[in-house]
Amino acid sequence: MRRVAWILLVAMVSATSLAAPAKVERNSKALEFSYEWPAEAAAIPALSKRFRGDLDRAFRRASADARDDQKLAEEQKRDFNPHFYSMNWTTSGQSASLLSLESGLGVFTGGAHPNAVYGALLWDRRLRREIKFGDQFLQPGAFATLTRTAYCKKLDAERLKRREGEKLGGEFDKCPPFSDLAIAPADSDKDGRFDIIRFTASPYTAGPYAEGEYVLELPMTRQLMAAIKPVYRSSYEPQRQ
Known part of the structure; x- marks a missing residue:
């Protein structure tokens, strides 16, 4: 195959x-x-x-x-x-x-x-x-279940870094829904298989305009690959550490 x-x-x-x-x-x-x-x-x-x-x-x-x-x-x-x-x-x-x-x-x-x-x-x-990105998964909602916590944690860390430890309060401290993000698989080593999932939040989505966009990446894992439909699985590989 x-x-x-x-x-x-x-x-x-x-x-x-x-x-x-x-x-x-x-x-x-x-x-x-x-x-x-x-x-x-x-x-x-x-x-x-x-x-x-x-x-x-x-x-x-x-x-x-x-x-x-x-x-x-x-x-x-x-x-x-x-x-x-x-x-x-x-x-x-x-x-x-x-x-x-x-x-x-x-x-x-x-x-x-x-x-x-x-x-x-x-x-x-x-x-x-x-x-749709989620169409590749065996179960509806599987992608969010496997990545939501990791993404929100990474976003919070990046926001605190940009804001020098301060919190703004309100919507800009919340984790935006995946439906508000641009989510794309990426091939970091150009070998014809995706090993990264890139999440991009446009300005105003995760923070005020002055903070610009938030581009964060999560690695493709074996757990994620197991949740993907067999017809798409060969397009992915776990990220090499």
């Missing part, structure tokens, strides 16, 4: 080498717009088509918002600050069965400061569609 997976991975990497990263830029006096995705995603027609649809919709919305703000600035006789929208998808790892992507979206709509939003996408090559 491992040999078959390796052959498929080699074939997939060869196909990826024929693709090129995609980047679309559409700039005007009111808006600076860019949307890009890596060669690994560009090599999958359905995924590339999806991103092109996403960028078209995002561009229409961002353009309309920028024009409206520009018009309002003229009416109010104030300076207009051009908007920007920048979406960047990157590859955090891939196996013969799965492609793991992470996204970083930077936007500015004329307010006090720009905003950033982070996301993740897991593509199932066999099913030819996106799947």
Whole structure:
């Protein structure tokens, strides 16, 4: 089974080498717009088509918002600050069965400061569609059961470090639900199997804007692997210590 997976991975990497990263830029006096995705995603027609649809919709919305703000600035006789929208998808790892992507979206709509939003996408090559991270597990909720305590403990430690031991109180001292995070498997040693789970909390999710995003990692363990469905298990390996 491992040999078959390796052959498929080699074939997939060869196909990826024929693709090129995609980047679309559409700039005007009111808006600076860019949307890009890596060669690994560009090599999958359905995924590339999806991103092109996403960028078209995002561009229409961002353009309309920028024009409206520009018009309002003229009416109010104030300076207009051009908007920007920048979406960047990157590859955090891939196996013969799965492609793991992470996204970083930077936007500015004329307010006090720009905003950033982070996301993740897991593509199932066999099913030819996106799947949720939890779909890989034998039992619903198994992933949270096995990682929630470790994640929250690590987050608390990082927050105390950034805040120099102080607590803020309220929502920013609570552990955000996994549904509010970008969760992506990552391949740290680039061997075609995921050995890390990366959790990214966008600004305002785990702390105030000034603290920025929180990016934390937990190792893939044998316990986690045992909870994954057999069809996905060959895409993972315990993290080497």
